[in-house]
Amino acid sequence: MSETWQEASSGARPAAGPRTESRVARAPEAPLRIVGRRLNGLSVLCGGMLVFCLLVVVGLVTADLFYLASRDLPPADIWRLFTGRAVMRAMKLSLLTSLGTLALVVVTAIPAGYALSRFRFPGRALANALVDVPIFLPPVVVGVSLLAFFGFGLGSSVKQALAGLGISLVSWIGIIMCQYVMTMSYGIRSIKAAFDAAPRDLEQVACTLGCSPWQAFWRVSLPLARPGVIAGCILVWARGIGVFGPLMVFVGTGPRVQVMPTMMWLELSVGNIGVSLAIAVIMLALAGTGLTVVHFLLGDRSLF
Amino acid sequence: MNALEVIDLTLRAGSFTVQDISLTVAEGEYFVLMGMTGCGKSLLLKAVCGLAQIARGRVRLRGRDITGLEARFRNIGYVPQDGGLFPHLDVLRNITFPLTVAGMKPVAARSAVEGIVASLGLEELLVRSVAYLSGGERQKVALARALARKPELLVLDEPVCALDEPTRRDTCRELRRVQEEFAVATVHVCHSRDEAALVSDRVGVMCEGRLLDTGTLQELATGSNHEAVQRLLNWN
Numbered sequence: 001m002s003e004t005w006q007e008a009s010s011g012a013r014p015a016a017g018p019r020t021e022s023r024v025a026r027a028p029e030a031p032l033r034i035v036g037r038r039l040n041g042l043s044v045l046c047g048g049m050l051v052f053c054l055l056v057v058v059g060l061v062t063a064d065l066f067y068l069a070s071r072d073l074p075p076a077d078i079w080r081l082f083t084g085r086a087v088m089r090a091m092k093l094s095l096l097t098s099l100g101t102l103a104l105v106v107v108t109a110i111p112a113g114y115a116l117s118r119f120r121f122p123g124r125a126l127a128n129a130l131v132d133v134p135i136f137l138p139p140v141v142v143g144v145s146l147l148a149f150f151g152f153g154l155g156s157s158v159k160q161a162l163a164g165l166g167i168s169l170v171s172w173i174g175i176i177m178c179q180y181v182m183t184m185s186y187g188i189r190s191i192k193a194a195f196d197a198a199p200r201d202l203e204q205v206a207c208t209l210g211c212s213p214w215q216a217f218w219r220v221s222l223p224l225a226r227p228g229v230i231a232g233c234i235l236v237w238a239r240g241i242g243v244f245g246p247l248m249v250f251v252g253t254g255p256r257v258q259v260m261p262t263m264m265w266l267e268l269s270v271g272n273i274g275v276s277l278a279i280a281v282i283m284l285a286l287a288g289t290g291l292t293v294v295h296f297l298l299g300d301r302s303l304f
Numbered sequence: 305m306n307a308l309e310v311i312d313l314t315l316r317a318g319s320f321t322v323q324d325i326s327l328t329v330a331e332g333e334y335f336v337l338m339g340m341t342g343c344g345k346s347l348l349l350k351a352v353c354g355l356a357q358i359a360r361g362r363v364r365l366r367g368r369d370i371t372g373l374e375a376r377f378r379n380i381g382y383v384p385q386d387g388g389l390f391p392h393l394d395v396l397r398n399i400t401f402p403l404t405v406a407g408m409k410p411v412a413a414r415s416a417v418e419g420i421v422a423s424l425g426l427e428e429l430l431v432r433s434v435a436y437l438s439g440g441e442r443q444k445v446a447l448a449r450a451l452a453r454k455p456e457l458l459v460l461d462e463p464v465c466a467l468d469e470p471t472r473r474d475t476c477r478e479l480r481r482v483q484e485e486f487a488v489a490t491v492h493v494c495h496s497r498d499e500a501a502l503v504s505d506r507v508g509v510m511c512e513g514r515l516l517d518t519g520t521l522q523e524l525a526t527g528s529n530h531e532a533v534q535r536l537l538n539w540n
Contacts, residue, residue, distance in 0.1 A: 201384060202388060205382065207354070207375040208380060209402040209405060209453070210402045210453060215405055219401075220390055223392045224392055
């Protein structure tokens, strides 16, 4: 006769007396049921905090929709808020620049994250810390720093060279620069964590099976790190599309450089709350779609 | 000609040193390297495979000096302790991995490994994810993968240590049978006398970074003057 889970785990001998079928059948579920039946301080606190966090998210999302609905606008007007030319232009610019930023981050953060994860070199701890600096900087500081960088020396030369080619930094290029600086750290950090979780031993095994370091990277390490890399990409894209502070400082709010966050602020500042809310809803929808795609692609392997 | 010659090899890993190791493994021979945990067996194997830095000494494979050669050019089949299977590939893709890396088309690679797959009885497992394999099955798949590109030497790092006793015995017999079938010189690391008795032609015993003695299990058990060898082989 098999032991119940408590007896098996404690090593105690089965108790004397008749054992019912239901007791044996219930055994594997017993720990969960205990958690469900006996509320204690810890479970109440943790459960309560989870509910609070969910309410904050759900509350913010629904507040925008309810506020729009409470303004008693005809459906055609609400539709116009979402599909106005300026809103569409801002959305298009936001999507294109955030995708451009994502491409740039992927190209740079995958090798950088891999280097931080796998290589041991002098100054690695410093490099690891410096990578995180943009995360901790106030966003406006990034904008000011970009202004300063392109104001003298090498940066100024680059700016003048671009101007000679008819390319201004107050354009989609400047937007991508701001988004890149603001999101690069998130990309490197997520991708480094993904490579940390991929066993290094398997790369060595791959080398004994004929792989060059490049082949071991492409065929073993990168596929193993894929869930974390994709999650990092989504994070970078979501952060990039929401960048606001550095854009206000570095590229301003001209019509050609209005992305969704800057346009939302401009509309809000002139009292046009309807358009602001429409943009907020669009951004929430984009974020929700992005997260849904991640969950669909990765399931339980997703970091989100 | 010897399949493997290790000549005065010295290795360093932090403060630990494997010193002045010299050994030979003949063509078709099954050599078992024994020793207590932490004596440097696995480090020595990794150096032979090109995965650990060599401080001094030479390694020759069929007379060819491979001391400074990258692991990928050595043609040594390496099976680590847990099999080292790639979790993102199914069993067939794991086995054909070394062939597809070399540029072979998947269909041709599958044909090329049919003999190995049949010999190890893996036909039913080919489409399965490696996550759902038992310990014994994992080791068989790892062995098939190591044999796929016809290695000049097979190196097994404690291949059965994580298995239960009956599976361990079955897997050891299978290892020996396959080694004879493919006539490949083999170095097998373990710390079990019973395991060595099941598979070995010759045994080497290491202790604290040094190779103390080599010979058949019988010779070492009865004739070795080293206390550490006697302790390892004659416990009851």
